Amino acid sequence: MSITSRVPRERHPWNTSFTWPTHHGPFTSITAAHARDYDELGYFVLEDAFDAATLRELDDAIAPGEKKVREFLGELPSGRFSVAGTDTQTVAPHLVLRSDYLRRFCTNPVLAGLCADLVGPEARLYWEQAVYKQPHSAEPVLWHQDNGYTYVEPQAYLTCWIAITDATPENGCVTVMPGVHRDGTLVHRDTPIGFECWGDEGAAVPVPVRAGSIVVFTSLTPHFTARNVTDDVRKSYIVQYAPDHAIARRGDPASGAGSSEPQDDPSRQFLVVVDGAPCGTPA
Numbered sequence: 001m002s003i004t005s006r007v008p009r010e011r012h013p014w015n016t017s018f019t020w021p022t023h024h025g026p027f028t029s030i031t032a033a034h035a036r037d038y039d040e041l042g043y044f045v046l047e048d049a050f051d052a053a054t055l056r057e058l059d060d061a062i063a064p065g066e067k068k069v070r071e072f073l074g075e076l077p078s079g080r081f082s083v084a085g086t087d088t089q090t091v092a093p094h095l096v097l098r099s100d101y102l103r104r105f106c107t108n109p110v111l112a113g114l115c116a117d118l119v120g121p122e123a124r125l126y127w128e129q130a131v132y133k134q135p136h137s138a139e140p141v142l143w144h145q146d147n148g149y150t151y152v153e154p155q156a157y158l159t160c161w162i163a164i165t166d167a168t169p170e171n172g173c174v175t176v177m178p179g180v181h182r183d184g185t186l187v188h189r190d191t192p193i194g195f196e197c198w199g200d201e202g203a204a205v206p207v208p209v210r211a212g213s214i215v216v217f218t219s220l221t222p223h224f225t226a227r228n229v230t231d232d233v234r235k236s237y238i239v240q241y242a243p244d245h246a247i248a249r250r251g252d253p254a255s256g257a258g259s260s261e262p263q264d265d266p267s268r269q270f271l272v273v274v275d276g277a278p279c280g281t282p283a
């Protein structure tokens with residue numbers, strides 16, 4: 001399948017007055033170059049953030065939830081559910097609900113530091129999920145912005161894509177389109193294999209990373225991951241943080257009807273940064 005989408009480059013109807021919030025620091029965890037890349041390109045790589053022992057623990061903590069999702073998908077007639085499928089990738093969300101280890105992991109100093117520098121003085125875990133791309137996977141993950149799946153306001157939040165295994169162009173590393181995040185949320189179409197926004201093969205930049213590195217990008221950075229054409233599973237854990245008081249908008253932009261839902265469920269959207277500093281793991 002081509003990685004160039006046919007969706008037009010148009011702003012989402014709710015995205016009428018977006019301007020990118022530039023980061024000025026002072027920074028506690030990232031460098032000025034990281035902040036510049038995040039602001040101008042929409043991404044950067046934090047190399048070797050986690051060691052091999054931590055990655056083993058992370059994989060072990062994810063395993064029960066990932067297995068449940070694989071079993072759930074296996075019971076569906078098609079083996080597929082939107083972007084997820086037994087023959088393509090398992091997507092296991094909300095793992096912090098059942099794992100003390102993952103609750104601690106999502107508040108560790110590396111991630112909380114990124115959060116303090118890039119999200120703001122009061123920030124929460126918004127979402128986390130493991131994405132395990134199966135060997136010889138059937139489909140790519142299409143071009144999308146994370147804010148295209150659920151429309152969150154403020155539109156710009158932080159995605160930390162943590163490589164549990166090496167991520168390469170062959171096994172489906174993240175590929176981004178630099179600079180487009182500054183438009184804010186684009187229109188997406190719902191396809192049988194997930195949401196899709198405008199994408200341009202000519203502007204695509206693959207971001208291969210070693211296991212333990214983090215691809216740090218914005219919720220507005222269009223990205224896709226190609227099919228895994230290797231014999232091994234490509235494993236990632238994706239952890240996202242949003243400003244406290246962020247809301248999710250739902251409804252039909254055309255009719256004007258809709259609702260807004262606070263994103264502060266204490267069981268899985270707990271505070272990570274308070275008064276500009278990491279606040280530790282909730283009990």
Ligand SMILES: O=C(O)CCC(=O)C(=O)O
Binds near residue numbers: 131141172223224225
């Ligand atoms: O890890 C992947 O292959 C893609 C995941 C992704 O793009 C997402 O969760 O938004």
